[in-house]
Amino acid sequence: MQVQLLEATEDPERLICQAARNDYMREFVGETPFDEVMDSIDGDTLEDKQETLIHRLLDHGHFGPFEHPQATVAVEGISRSCMAQITRHRHVSFDVQSMRYVAFDDVDPAEVPEGEMVVVPPSATDPDWIGRNQETGPVDEQTAREREELFRNTIESAFESYQELLELGMAPEDARYVLPIGSKVNMVMSMNVRMLLHVADMRAAADAQWEIRDMTERILDRAAEWCPITFEYYEAEMKNRKNRLAP
Ligand SMILES: Cc1cc2nc3c(=O)[nH]c(=O)nc-3n(C[C@H](O)[C@H](O)[C@H](O)COP(=O)(O)OP(=O)(O)OC[C@H]3O[C@@H](n4cnc5c(N)ncnc54)[C@H](O)[C@@H]3O)c2cc1C
Structure with a gap:
């Protein structure tokens, strides 16, 4: 199995912060410089402030802002069984290699x-x-x-x-x-950060089957490079929480 990040929103955590701060600002976020948008948030640097805000959003279950950044991953060589499991997630978009047009x-x-x-x-x-x-x-x-x-x-x-x-x-x-049903298939899937947190909650869990868990862990590795504050916090603080289905 291989998992590659094909495309992803540039600077996703800035976007999450802009969307979240929009909710509590009198000024128009579209015309306010980012350092001013983040002015009231605790932290010495802009990065510290983003960390403070993102941790707070995740702790409070304020997940809406995580719906804005989106990532597309290409997955090579999963079974049709694993494909059937992951495609149950209705807010993920999929393209699946066709066995109608590709003959072996x-x-x-x-x-x-x-x-x-x-x-x-x-x-x-x-x-x-x-x-x-x-x-x-x-x-x-x-x-x-x-x-x-x-x-x-x-x-x-x-x-x-x-x-x-x-x-x-x-x-x-x-x-x-x-x-x-174990025949291999390649797939492209796109989802926002909130959905990825939800998929991780369900599919990186101990009761998920080894293959979909392996795939989800690989996607999470790519996500941690792309959106590090969020997914490092997820790994450290959220992954083992009791109610894993909130996002
Ligand atoms: C370990 C494990 C075993 C499983 N075993 C089975 C099985 O034996 N048989 C089987 O059929 N499925 C099985 N599933 C699949 C599971 O029941 C879900 O259908 C699948 O994981 C999709 O997740 P979701 O329900 O959270 O929906 P998603 O499509 O991921 O949607 C995300 C969230 O959006 C909301 N939502 C989306 N659509 C609706 C809607 N129509 N109405 C209300 N709320 C909605 C819900 O809050 C939902 O959690 C299994 C899943 C796991 C993790």
């Missing part, structure tokens, strides 16, 4: 179980992996071998059938029905 007629089915076309869950190869809902815990080596073999054979056979169906003239959009 030239891949070698024997290579597929190595992870090129399909996401291989850790539980397929790691005897010690304990998933979120797994009741059995670690398994012995024989069981682990059987599990891995069955997983790999099933994937390989599905891709062989898919290619045979294409050769028999079936359209890629119909032949894809035999492909596994």
Whole structure:
């Protein structure tokens, strides 16, 4: 899996502060220099003042200003299962690679179980992996071998059938029905900072599945570079709070 930031609002935290200060200023924020906009906020430097204000907004649940800055990320190689989970979030905009127009007629089915076309869950190869809902815990080596073999054979056979169906003239959009839910897909998604905080609350949580959690953590890493005051505070102070669904 890869996650890259494609585009993002320039200076998002200045925008958050301008939007928030607009609510409490007599003057028009559009015509007031930023240092004057932030004049009444505690802090020695403009950056300190932004930190004070952003922390206060997050503590008080004043999330509206976080809806203004927006980021677009490109995600490479998540499963269709993970895609189905993340696309449940209605305030995120998505573009998803089409299996109608992109045919996988030239891949070698024997290579597929190595992870090129399909996401291989850790539980397929790691005897010690304990998933979120797994009741059995670690398994012995024989069981682990059987599990891995069955997983790999099933994937390989599905891709062989898919290619045979294409050769028999079936359209890629119909032949894809035999492909596994672990098939990889690329996606572009856009959301504002408030929505990203909400997605993080739900999808970087311990009860989320490992794949969407991994993806969300990677998005959060990019977000921390782009919008550092907000996401460093989220990581340090908000991530483990009791009511994680407020944003
Ligand atoms: C661990 C986990 C397990 C899950 N298991 C299942 C499952 O088994 N089956 C299943 O179907 N889903 C499942 N989900 C998905 C979950 O139920 C939500 O549909 C999904 O996470 C979208 O989040 P959201 O409801 O916060 O909505 P979002 O679309 O992210 O919207 C953000 C917020 O906007 C508000 N909002 C948006 N639309 C409406 C609306 N129409 N009415 C009122 N308020 C609205 C809500 O406050 C909402 O929290 C699971 C999610 C997680 C994290």
